[in-house]
Amino acid sequence: MKVLVIGGGGREHAICWKLNQSPHVTQIFCAPGNAGIAEIATCVAIIPNDIQRLAELAIVQKIDLTIVGMDEPLSCGIVDYFKSKGLRIFGPTQNASKLEWSKYFAKEFMLRFNIPTAPYACFDRREFAVAYAKSQSPPIVVKADGLALGKGVTIAQSFEEAKTAIHDCFDGKFGNAGQKVVIEEFMKGQEVSIFAICDGADAAMLVSAQDYKRLNDGDTGPNTGGMGAYAPVPFATPELLGKIKEEIILPTLHGMKQEGNPYHGILYCGLMITEEGIPKVIEFNSRLGDPETQVVLPLLDEDLFEICWAVTEGALGKYKDGLHRLGGAALCVVIASEGYPYSYKKGIPIDFHKLNEPVEVVSGQNPKALESILKAKGIIFHSGTARDADGKLVSNSGRVLSVTALADSLIDAQVLAYKLCERIDFEGKIYRKDIGDKGMV
Numbered sequence: 001m002k003v004l005v006i007g008g009g010g011r012e013h014a015i016c017w018k019l020n021q022s023p024h025v026t027q028i029f030c031a032p033g034n035a036g037i038a039e040i041a042t043c044v045a046i047i048p049n050d051i052q053r054l055a056e057l058a059i060v061q062k063i064d065l066t067i068v069g070m071d072e073p074l075s076c077g078i079v080d081y082f083k084s085k086g087l088r089i090f091g092p093t094q095n096a097s098k099l100e101w102s103k104y105f106a107k108e109f110m111l112r113f114n115i116p117t118a119p120y121a122c123f124d125r126r127e128f129a130v131a132y133a134k135s136q137s138p139p140i141v142v143k144a145d146g147l148a149l150g151k152g153v154t155i156a157q158s159f160e161e162a163k164t165a166i167h168d169c170f171d172g173k174f175g176n177a178g179q180k181v182v183i184e185e186f187m188k189g190q191e192v193s194i195f196a197i198c199d200g201a202d203a204a205m206l207v208s209a210q211d212y213k214r215l216n217d218g219d220t221g222p223n224t225g226g227m228g229a230y231a232p233v234p235f236a237t238p239e240l241l242g243k244i245k246e247e248i249i250l251p252t253l254h255g256m257k258q259e260g261n262p263y264h265g266i267l268y269c270g271l272m273i274t275e276e277g278i279p280k281v282i283e284f285n286s287r288l289g290d291p292e293t294q295v296v297l298p299l300l301d302e303d304l305f306e307i308c309w310a311v312t313e314g315a316l317g318k319y320k321d322g323l324h325r326l327g328g329a330a331l332c333v334v335i336a337s338e339g340y341p342y343s344y345k346k347g348i349p350i351d352f353h354k355l356n357e358p359v360e361v362v363s364g365q366n367p368k369a370l371e372s373i374l375k376a377k378g379i380i381f382h383s384g385t386a387r388d389a390d391g392k393l394v395s396n397s398g399r400v401l402s403v404t405a406l407a408d409s410l411i412d413a414q415v416l417a418y419k420l421c422e423r424i425d426f427e428g429k430i431y432r433k434d435i436g437d438k439g440m441v
């Protein structure tokens with residue numbers, strides 16, 4: 001089978017890496033891909049929103065299955081277009097992915113189907129939004145309605161800050177995404193990302209993960225695309241996961257089907273588990289998370305191709321009672337460029353050669369053994385890399401590498417991931433030093 005993956009970040013590298021292990025898959029194409037993906041797939045320089053050219057590629061290359069990693073092509077209707085051409089594709093239609101691309105739609109939908117989420121109000125006039133914000137006590141959560149690369153949410157600690165966030169939206173800081181604004185109640189609790197693979201009626205859940213969205217240690221600094229993740233999340237017990245399925249995932253599938261937009265593909269539930277232990281929806285996304293995918297897929301003990309194929313057949317039945325997963329834990333640290341998420345340089349050389357040097361002797365440990373663990377259990381997914389004119393590996397984006405480690409315990413995965421990060425030479429590299437800490441308290 002020939003598979004085409006759409007996207008070019010760490011998430012898509014992890015998807016290609018997992019597909020590459022399937023005996024069904026003979027060739028992987030990725031558009032546009034990156035330098036890491038190019039080691040296992042044929043990368044084609046087509047931008048993910050150029051749906052027509054992507055469909056042409058799928059026809060010419062006789063692609064058997066296309067898997068969409070990113071949100072934007074879904075919101076542009078890539079699934080509808082591919083299907084209209086008779087091409088098999090994994091992901092929700094444009095109408096179904098509205099759960100992600102319109103926060104206003106998602107909130108109204110949750111209200112209609114009694115799915116737990118924060119109380120909210122929605123505005124398309126700035127003066128009404130400002131007046132409403134004034135009536136609320138901080139923290140006030142202000143969200144641009146549409147897609148904003150994960151940066152359209154402000155948790156305002158004062159009315160003044162909320163007002164600025166509202167003006168930013170209506171002044172076009174997020175383009176069209178900010179022409180409607182959702183203001184909602186602040187929820188206290190612990191966050192968890194749950195990915196449900198959906199076939200329109202049923203769902204199979206992947207292992208729970210936690211994402212680190214803020215730039216700096218201790219969850220400070222600006223929001224980013226995601227600076228790290230780990231899985232599984234200790235407080236996501238089987239009871240809690242059962243509750244999430246019964247109260248959030250299945251009612252969502254039922255509602256979408258009832259409204260004529262059956263949901264196929266990944267339903268990403270960004271959840272707050274409140275202090276009372278109640279799961280509430282922060283947001284829905286219509287694809288896997290980045291960097292959560294870089295920890296979730298390495299723990300999946302199933303054939304990803306078979307799962308995606310089953311979804312396109314509308315036949316997830318075999319997986320309904322759960323997906324097998326490996327024991328232990330996975331942890332991913334994102335290495336970003338200095339200046340991210342604002343301005344940063346591209347084209348900085350990346351050097352991995354120190355990964356092969358023997359490690360320092362740690363008392364009580366056999367250095368050779370540690371070295372072999374480092375190699376066997378570390379996976380470096382590329383988030384934004386390219387080759388320069390001389391073929392050397394260089395940075396090509398804000399988030400550059402996703403350094404994943406697998407181990408029997410979360411603490412061991414953390415030690416391994418940070419050892420790998422230290423050994424990667426990349427001028428101006430920045431990364432958080434506390435990924436995984438929240439899973440160990």
Ligand code: AMP
Pocket residue numbers: 118141150151153155184185186187188191213270282283
């Ligand atoms: P979103 O893009 O909607 O996932 O929001 C980005 C981040 O803002 C989330 O991961 C949460 O940390 C935070 N957030 C969003 N909405 C709320 C809320 N109603 N209460 C508390 N935190 C929130």
Ligand code: GLY
Pocket residue numbers: 150211225226285288289290291292
């Ligand atoms: N890690 C957050 C996201 O992918 O939206």
